[in-house]
Amino acid sequence: MAGRGFRRLGSWPINTYFKTSEGLLGSFARVSYSEILCAFYCPTSSQFQPTSFRKHEKGMSSSDSILLSTSNSESMGSERSKDRKVDEEVTSSGGMTSGIPMETVREVREDPPEELAESDWPAKGGYGWAATDVHNQSSLFRWSRLLNSWLNCTLVISKGVSGDIVSLERVSAVDRVCHGQEGVAKKFFYMYTCHFSQLHVRLPFDDFTMGVLRALNVAPTQLHPNSWAYLQAFYVLCQSLYLEPSPYAFLYFYDTRPRQPTTWLSLISRPSINRLDSFSQSFKHFKDGYFKVVVKEEGKAHFLNADGSTKFPFSWMGSPSRYKDIGMDELSTGDKEVVEILMKFVDKLPTKGLVRVYNSVHPIIDIEGICLLLKLC
Secondary structure (H helix, E strand, O other): OEEEEEEEEEEEEEEEEEOOOOOOOOOOOEEEEEHHHHHHHHOOOOOOOOOOHHHHHHHOOOOOOOEEEOOOHHHHHHHHHHHHHHHHOOOOOOOEEEEEEEEEOEEEOOOHHHHHHHOOOOOOOOOOOEEEHHHOOOOOHHHHHHHHHHOOOOOOOOOOHHHHHEEOOOOOOOOOOOOOOOOOOOOEEEEHHHHHHHHOOOOOHHHHHHHHHHHHHOHHHHEEEHHHHHHHHHHHHHHHOOOOOOOOHHHHHHHEOOOEEOOOEEEEEOOOOEEEEOOOOOOOOOOOOEEEEEEOOOOHHEEEEEEEEEEOOOOOEEEEEEOOOOOOOHHOHHHHHHHHHHOOOOOEHHHHHHHHHHHHHHHHHHHHHHHHOOOOO
């Protein structure tokens, strides 16, 4: 009898498959390579060691599977040779483990021929303005099966918004995160998996987020994930204080130093005035986790202006904006009000704690708790 079950990694459900024969006293779970990838990119991935994943990644093809089984500790040594023999001789027929008949099932998943054929495509040129580690970095999500597996355990679209506004698609073998819109029929932009799984970004973007991207003149993937954390935290903070989040009120607390060749842009806190503490989380493996967000007809109003232009840069820009010590006299009256209220904070607020509010069961309570802690409410 075959059935579908769920196995939990932290608080995220990961699909696993269970197959039980009549009279079998136990069951075994087979976790596919794509499910391991899903676990690796889920927000609780700290429980799934990246080093272990990377160590085995090179030794397996994209369609390999890992068979997980358990055995009695007392008979482990004596059973190893028997298990090897079973693996070699049995394909779909029954085998024996400690006297219990067990069906051994092997599964080979083949990726579509058109995805495999892309490995022979020539690399795209004309991106010498981007840093080497940017235009040389391929994505793990060139395989549609891996992307679909990750999407099964991650929320991407905001609640209450139709999923038909965008199409989430894999990249080709030669696509790079800095590539533009050349030769495409529908407009798209890239996103990293960590935007959704760890920073709790949701589509479509709000006006504040799009305004910050416009002011910085960067695409979503061009802004470093650590800086996205500041953006997310600032929005929650303003909401908790009934303030209208403003791109320039936000950028008042940061400087930018774009580098050449162009690489990921980071926001640099102004030490004497910034009200958010440093975001300590390290995004060591975010660079190979990007995929395409293609704007569909139903989603144009969310991402495009009336004249068809984009509401924020969809592609990487060669010249991000440089900001240095923005003065109060450069801000609008509304922006000054936001800055003045935030400057009343005596201690810096926990950026990571504010970001976690997005994934909280009771966000209002969490926000009020932060304010009470700082004696501002």
